[in-house]
Amino acid sequence: MSHTSSRSSASSLENDRQEMMTSAQKNRRSNNGNINFNNRNSRGRDPNGSASSASSTPTRAGNLQQAVEVVMNSFYKHTGGLNSVDAVEALQEFWQMKETKGQLFPAGGSSCPHYTDEDSDSPPFVTYVVLPGGACFASFEHSVTLADAKRSAAKIALMNSVFNEHPYRKITDTFIQSAVQDALKVHNGPRFDAHNPNSSIGVFESMLKSHAGKTMLEFQETMTIFQLLHWNDSLKAMRARQCSRQEVLSHFSNTIIDDKMRRHMALDWLSREQDSPGVIKRELRSCYNEIYRERREGKELRFLFEKRNILLIAQEQLEGKQN
Template sequence: MNPVTGSGGYGPRHNPSSHQTPGYNIPSHGSNQQASAYADSLMYPSGGQRAGDHDPNMSDTRAKTILKEAVDAVVNSFAKHTHGYGRVNVVEALQEFWQMKQARGADLKNGALVVYETQPSTSPPYVCYVTLPGGSCFGSFQNCPTKAEARRSAAKIALMNSVFNEHPSRKITDDFIERAVRDALASFKGSPEEADNPATGIGAFRFMLQSNRGRTMLEFQELMTVFQLLHWNGSLKAMRERNCSRQEVLAHYSHRALDDDMRSQMALDWISREQESPGVIQHELQQGEQELDMARLAGRELRFPKEKRDILMLALSQIGPIESIA
C-alpha cells in the first residue's frame, strides 16, 4: 500500500493541542513525551547530552556561561589545528569544514553549501539561523546587537556541533543501534521480542536506524525531521488508520526530501483546520515561536521547531497578513 494515498492530503484534521510537544513518534501509541524520549535515545544513547542540556538545578545564567565557554573552546581548537594561532573567522571556518568533508568523500546530496537566514528585524537582538548540508539547523544562541554578530553566533554553535559530530560515537553503527534500542527498551519497559518485530514501535525504531547505518547523526537529521513533522501534522496517524504498515511508511519517506511540496501540503492542512477552528494557527504559532526561541538560546538543534514555524507562517500568509506575535 502506498502510504500517501487516500483523501485529505497528509491526514485527517486533528486536535493540534495533542501534538504540541516535539517527538519522532515512531511508536503508534503513547504520549508525546514518549516520542521525545525515543528521539533522545536515538540522538544521545547511553546518557549522552545535547549541546545546551544542563542540570535542572543549575541557574540559567550559569548554564549559558558554560555553553559559551564550550563553544569558544571547540572553535578555538578547530582554528588552531586548521589555521594556526590567531583570530578565526568562524563563518569561513564552518564553510571550510563542510567543504573539507565533501572533499574527503562525504555523501552530501545538496553539496557543501552552508545556508544562513537572518530574521527580519529593525532593532536588536538580531537572530540568525544556519542550516548545514545534512539538514541540521542551529541559531544564534546569544543576544546579538548586530546582524553580523548573530551570524557569527549561529556559525559558532554549528561549527561546535559539526566538529563533535565527527566523533565515532556519533556514527550509526551496529553498536550504536544496539545501545539505542537497549535504552529505548529500558525506558519503556519493553520486552526484547519487541526489538525484532517491525510491527512494534521499538522494532520500527531499529528498522530506521539499520536503514541508515554508516551515517552520522547530523547527516541523519533531515530524515528524522520529516518523521517529526509527519507526527506533528497528524499524518502518521492518518496512515495508520489506512492500515499502512510502519515498514511501508518508513520505506516511502526514507527517500523523500523535506521540500517545498511537503511544506505546502502541510500548510494546506493547517488552513483547513483554521477554517474549522478559527485562531488555531495563531495559537500553534505562538507556542512554536516560544519553543524555537528556548531551544535556540539553549544551543540545541532547531530543524524541527523551525520547520513547524515556517509551515504555520506559510499557512497564515495564505489566509491573510502575518501579524506580529511578539
C-alpha cells in the first residue's frame, strides 16, 4: 500500500465512520457472564479450553465483525483496486500518517504498532498490539495461526484508531465537566470533591485537564499507570508516607510503562508470594479470565496486558528461584 493510497484511504474513513460507529454501538452491551477459568495454559483463550467457543456469543461477535468489516471495506474501496487489504499494513500506514501530521507519541516512541504473541502450541492463537499512543487491543476472532491472530488484532486496533478520530473523543472542557459529573454520580461524592486537588475526583479532573486537546486513547497510557499503581498497592504505600494525591499525580504524570516499571512491580508480587503462597498464580488466572472476556468484545486492554506482563515476570522469577 503506497503512502498516497493510504492517505486517500484515511480521508475516506471520515465518510464511513458514522456507519462504523452505528455498527460498533450494537456491541456496547456489557458481558455479565461468569466464566470459570481453570486452565492456566489457556492464556487469554477459552477458559474452558473449547476450540468451538468462538461462536459462544454469535450476536455480539457478529456485530463486532460487522463494525470491523466497515473499516476494512473502506480501505479496500480506496486502495487502487487491490484485491485485498492487509490489516497489519493498513494499521501501520494509519499511524505513520498521524506522525507525518505532527502527532507526538509517548517518550518519543515511533509510529509502529508493537505486537506480542501469547505463548501457545495450538490454536486458538492470541496476539496483542500496543498502539503508538499507548492503547492495546488483541485478536478478537478464533485464530488458527499466529498470522491470523496478528491480522485480527490489527483489524480491531484499526477500527478503534479510526473511531478515536471522531471529535467527541477529544478531551475538551465540556467533556471534562461531563466526565467529572459522571464520576461524582458513580462514587456518590459531594460536588466540592471535584475542586479538591487531593480527592480522587479532583485528581481525575487534573489528569483530564493535563490532557486537554488529546483523545481518549492518548489518555489511556496515563490512566493505565494509575490503574497499575492502585492494583499494585503503590498508591496505598504513598498515602502511608503522607504523599498527597496531587504529589503522586505530579510525580507520575511523565512516567512511562517500561521494563523497569514492570520489574519493580514484579518484585512486589514476589514479596506477596512469600506471605501468601500461590497468589501470583491466582492473580494471573484472574487476569487471563478478564482478558478472554474483554478481547472477545474488542475492548481496550492496556491495563490487563500490563498486569499480565508484570505477573509473568514475577512467575518466571519465582520458578527460577524454585529451580
